[in-house]
Amino acid sequence: LYESFEKHVSSISDTWLRHRVGARHSYSNLGIDLAAYIVQVKSGMPFTEYMKKKVFDPLGMSTSSMDYSFVEQYADRALGHMPFIAEVPVAIPMVAAGGVYTSAAELSYFVRFHLNRGTINGRCLLDADLIDSMYKSSAVSPGYGLGIGIGTKHDTYYLNHNGGGFGFLTTMTWYPEYGIGCVVLTNSVSHDDQHAKIAIELLDELIAENVIAKDVSGRVPPGDKLIGKDEKLPVLAEEGPVHAPTPYKRQW
Numbered sequence: 001l002y003e004s005f006e007k008h009v010s011s012i013s014d015t016w017l018r019h020r021v022g023a024r025h026s027y028s029n030l031g032i033d034l035a036a037y038i039v040q041v042k043s044g045m046p047f048t049e050y051m052k053k054k055v056f057d058p059l060g061m062s063t064s065s066m067d068y069s070f071v072e073q074y075a076d077r078a079l080g081h082m083p084f085i086a087e088v089p090v091a092i093p094m095v096a097a098g099g100v101y102t103s104a105a106e107l108s109y110f111v112r113f114h115l116n117r118g119t120i121n122g123r124c125l126l127d128a129d130l131i132d133s134m135y136k137s138s139a140v141s142p143g144y145g146l147g148i149g150i151g152t153k154h155d156t157y158y159l160n161h162n163g164g165g166f167g168f169l170t171t172m173t174w175y176p177e178y179g180i181g182c183v184v185l186t187n188s189v190s191h192d193d194q195h196a197k198i199a200i201e202l203l204d205e206l207i208a209e210n211v212i213a214k215d216v217s218g219r220v221p222p223g224d225k226l227i228g229k230d231e232k233l234p235v236l237a238e239e240g241p242v243h244a245p246t247p248y249k250r251q252w
Helices: 005-014 029-043 047-059 104-115 128-133 194-208
Strands: 149-153 156-165 168-175 180-186
Touching: 005 029, 029 047, 047 104, 104 168, 104 180, 156 194, 168 194, 180 194
Parallel strands: none
Antiparallel strands: 149 156, 156 168, 168 180
16 A cells, blocks of 8 residues: 555665675665665655656656656556556555656657767756766676666667566667667556567667667767776675564565
8 A cells, every 4th residue: 555655665674685785686676765765865855856857857758757646637648457456556655666657758758868878959967977887787786787787789788677567567778889779668567578579679670670870989888898897896795694584564
């Protein structure tokens, strides 16, 4: 039951770490939400408002939001579908980890922002060095940067992020050296990996058919220079459990 983002974050204290910080990599929705809450506290504004002011509005994503009261005003919005769930709720507790309501068109603005290395319509919103730092994997998370998956194909590298839950599936994949990307959204979790296959196969065909030429000017950092181990995060040895697990609660 969704009450508030703040109550959701406070419940994280009832969980426990699987490994020492820096020792292992494990994808964590709770970790993303906790990071968002830190942004909320440090900025002094609700995270939903911060995202609107710092991300959605500057990128021209005028109908994208994490504010569920804003989303619910659109009667023609897409409705999520899940097996055995008659009506998937709009409001969910994982605001940062999976609470963005957007369209394929507007999410493509976000991908274009990455392809342009932090600029949109000629305006720099984030320094290129900071954008590039998101794509660097560490010793404990090879193939994964800061919320961005990293892979190699077609003698170059690609970046992507997939997500799913609460009635929806989303994928966004882009090839920086080719300057192309693809976004696919579906309003059913029963589509399995079809959404990702559509993006992958479409981009594969565009590159294979030489529709888009690879940028070899040096403007875009090549994979061998951009992607690699971040030596600031060495692998740490495990030293047993972080602490005793919290006793099981029936409401879980």
